[in-house]
Amino acid sequence: MTGTPPNEADGDAADGDPPEATVSLSAAVVGRYEKFSRVNSPYSAHDRGRAVDLYPRDGVGRSPVAGTVRDVRTVGCPDRPYAADEDHLIVVDLADGWCARADASPGTVARILHVVPEVSPGDRVAAGDALGPTTRSGFFGQWVDDHVHLGFRPPDANPRRASGSLPVAVDVPVEPVAWDGTGAVVERGPTHVVLDGPRRSDPGPPFAALASDEGVPLDGGVTHYAGGGTFEADEGASAPEGTTLSLFGTEIGTVRTDGADARAPGVDWGSVDVRANGERVTGLSLFAARGDRFGVKVVCPNRTFEIGESVTLDVVPSDDPIRLGVG
Incomplete structure (x- = not known):
């Protein structure tokens, strides 16, 4: 998990609906x-x-x-x-x-x-x-x-x-970078690995992110957190509300803009699993990041991958997708 507790300092009642100013x-x-x-x-x-x-x-x-x-x-x-x-x-x-x-x-x-x-x-x-x-x-x-x-x-x-x-x-444009989900392990931790892709070869904006199949830069935990989002793309790639997004050829979620910034709308993830070399892992942790190689972590606390090992990711429909809470 990442982020912050919802109400860390006191137990007051909620303050009502959030203001719309951004x-x-x-x-x-x-x-x-x-x-x-x-x-x-x-x-x-x-x-x-x-x-x-x-x-x-x-x-x-x-x-x-x-x-x-x-x-x-x-x-x-x-x-x-x-x-x-x-x-x-x-x-x-x-x-x-x-x-x-x-x-x-x-x-x-x-x-x-x-x-x-x-x-x-x-x-x-x-x-x-x-x-x-x-x-x-x-x-x-x-x-x-x-x-x-x-x-x-x-x-x-x-x-x-x-x-x-x-x-x-x-207000920072993010370059969407396509990737086929294959790569070699270049970093490993107790519960994650990082592969040597995706990569970008041409100079672009300082920040880049993994693109959906439609070319929309993705944000969030795919799909181990219930909702994700998108970044504002560098060349105006956007997805209107209701657009279905896919990754590695499989539908992963639907764009929604209600209550979200229209420049970088949210995504309700669908019922899918992420797999690495054919076995289910927790998911992909995504950000906008600098550099030629950036920003995708394979979250896999129950799997061990060695440095240099070749990994192929895919996404498949699931009847019981992983959803992490805050406990």
Whole structure:
């Protein structure tokens, strides 16, 4: 799993329906990070693109926003042997200038998680400032890299809650890269491997992502999280609501735009399994990432693949697809 707990700091009632205003992150904000995703998470904070995970290159949790630190809190985590037993919430009152550039209302508040805070209430921070080191949170699945979680709350809303967060748009074009699902293992961890594909050979936008068969760049956990999404494509590749998307020749889901940013709509995954060399694995973890080789993890806690081993992925219909929750 990745993301943040839905209501980590208190037990207040939900704040009602989320506002429709969208906070827009520019290339200058996102370009400080190695990769990003809006919906690669089972947690409600990411539901329908209402948060973004930003993956730094160096283990430093740099601020994606400018403003004044309002609050710093430590919260408990699920007990995971591979992770810390506590996480941290940093609340920032956004500067008016930052809000104006992001199309956010004055008084909007940022919520930042998964960083061990080296800042205190009252500190002023600029975009790019170090807030502290990232932490391996117990809210992560074991295959998830350390990252900065960023969400926004409207003025006068409870900043400690995730439910009711504002939609987040990332105004960065993402190149969709086709792939046949074959490659050799170049990285392995306890619960995942990375293959040497997909690759892109021509210069393009800084970020790229795995494309559906229709040429739409994909975001999320395919299909181990119930819903996923798409990125805004570099050449305008888009999928209207109701469009069926396929991967490796099999239908994987349907585009929906209700409650999602129209530039990067969501996807309701269908009932399918991902297989590696003919055996079912948990799924594919997708992001927009930099570089020629990027951004696809094969999540396979019950399989072992060796470095250099050839792997072929496919997708097949399933009567019992894997769906991971937050427990």
